[in-house]
Amino acid sequence: MKITIISVGKLKEKYLKQGIAEYMKRLSAYAKVDIVEVADEKAPENMSEAEMEEVKRKEGERILSHVQQDTYVITLEINGKMISSEQLADKMDQLATYGKSKIAFLIGGSLGISEAVQKRSDYALSFSKMTFPHQLMRLVLLEQVYRGFRIIRGEPYHK
């Protein structure tokens, strides 16, 4: 399975970099995982609705330029579907079984994802109704994908 995580903005925090490096190492036993960072747009506090949409549109274009046609796209969205770790594992397993071996997880920028990205999405996944910073979302997602592979393989993991 080939997994690509496409995320807006550069990761700066050392503690997140360390956590992500750890899960990337662990995941290498199960899948080819790549992280693609696309540039973020400046988003000052006092922007109009139209300006905010424009920021999302530009970031969205950059995200989509890395998505291939045969890729199954899972967008991370606060208002997406909330599922258990076992259900995510099952979804990954089903995709692999039915020949969808390329999965891209898309994480939006500080204003979220554009309409075009939402349209390209095959599945909108929510990690709760709470808002997380996109950089932290990357780490949480990697942990859940790793957990998913452990569940698929029936390997022991913390409950």
Ligand SMILES: C[S@@+](CC[C@H](N)C(=O)[O-])C[C@H]1O[C@@H](n2cnc3c(N)ncnc32)[C@H](O)[C@@H]1O
């Ligand atoms: C700071 S959040 C954007 C907040 C923005 N107001 C929105 O409604 O999308 C940045 C990105 O992190 C991801 N994210 C944050 N919290 C999330 C959650 N609870 N579930 C799924 N994705 C989340 C989404 O991809 C989001 O686009």
